[in-house]
Amino acid sequence: MNWQSDILTNLEWSGTIINLEGKQKVANEIATKVKDGDILGVGSGSTVYVALITIAKRIKEEGLKVKAIPTSIEISLFCAKLGIPLTTLFENKPDWLFDGADEVDPDKSLIKGRGGALFKEKLLISSSSKNYIIVDDSKLVKKLGTNFPVPIEIFPTALLHVEEELKKIGASELQLRPAKGKDGPIITENDNLILDARFHDIGKDMERAIKSITGVIESGLFINYNVEILMA
């Protein structure tokens, strides 16, 4: 990186990092899994941020040739700051991936997408053969939907059609996610909107049912994906 950028130098995680000690412990474990030449899929969120710093330290100290495929602009910026080269899914398939989650049920199905990066997170998890999901106790639920709504990324002009169709499959509360740093709704990195939806019951076929609605880009339901859960 040959920019002399104060923005990058001063870039820090924007919110509070809950359970930093636990996240750091798993970050150390994740960092030991990195091998020279690895292509890493990098999820989004504070847990990923802590792990990324620890991995970057190992890469630097041992001169490892590692490349990252990020799931968000935020993680791309942190990779640039930490000196981790980026690559894309056009050039490389990830060897493995690490990410966080908002909820994990006993079958290891997940709700993700609080950070709004659910489309790329799902694309990367689907592209990678080994996936580590780092969570603490607070993320474990008996049933998906206990604490978090299901985020659904929607092509903007399809919003009202998707609303109608989601109600037909049991969505009881739908909220267009507002942006924090701009007026109006949040616009995702793919120029779409996010609806946060509550369902009375999230069955095994709900992910497929949501995805089959025209205008839905992706949902934050990850049912029966190939993931290993690491506890922070």
Ligand code: 5RP
């Ligand atoms: C972002 C995500 C995150 O992985 C999830 O929100 C967990 O974040 P954190 O590690 O900050 O608790 O899905 O879209």
